[in-house]
Amino acid sequence: MGGVSRCELQIERFTNIVTTGFKNFSQYVNSGTNPIIFAPEGIVKIRNAIVHSNEEKRKQLNKIPDEVKSEALQICLWYIELSILKILNFEGEYYNRCFYGRYENECHEIVPWKKK
Numbered sequence: 001m002g003g004v005s006r007c008e009l010q011i012e013r014f015t016n017i018v019t020t021g022f023k024n025f026s027q028y029v030n031s032g033t034n035p036i037i038f039a040p041e042g043i044v045k046i047r048n049a050i051v052h053s054n055e056e057k058r059k060q061l062n063k064i065p066d067e068v069k070s071e072a073l074q075i076c077l078w079y080i081e082l083s084i085l086k087i088l089n090f091e092g093e094y095y096n097r098c099f100y101g102r103y104e105n106e107c108h109e110i111v112p113w114k115k116k
Contacts, residue, residue, distance in 0.1 A: 021098040025071035028064065039075055046072050074098070085111055 029042035046069065049061040078097050085094060091114045099107040 022071035022075060024065060024067040025075065028068040040079075043072055043076055043079075082111070086113065 025039075025042065029039070029045075046061070046064065049057040049064075053061075074097055081094070081097070090111060093108045093110055095104075095107050096109050097107070
């Protein structure tokens with residue numbers, strides 16, 4: 001099972017709409033000839049360019065704007081935070097880092113698996 005599939009299995013229970021607060025990342029992954037529907041695929045592409053580095057992948061990585069890399073990092077941190085909260089069976093409110101540009105008191109929400 002590839003990296004994208006493992007990520008999708010882990011986070012599909014959270015939400016499919018994670019990139020709405022990250023306009024640069026959304027525009028980047030949806031541009032080109034093969035738009036990416038699910039954020040983990042975009043994250044894995046950036047990760048693979050770093051981890052499985054060769055000259056061609058380094059060139060591709062250098063073409064990715066810093067804003068996109070920064071937003072990809074925020075999404076990764078969000079996935080990790082939600083995974084930890086799920087493992088701990090947390091069912092309350094948490095600070096959602098994906099609500100970019102809002103006031104802090106507007107960024108608290110119920111964990112996604114409790115909303116249903």
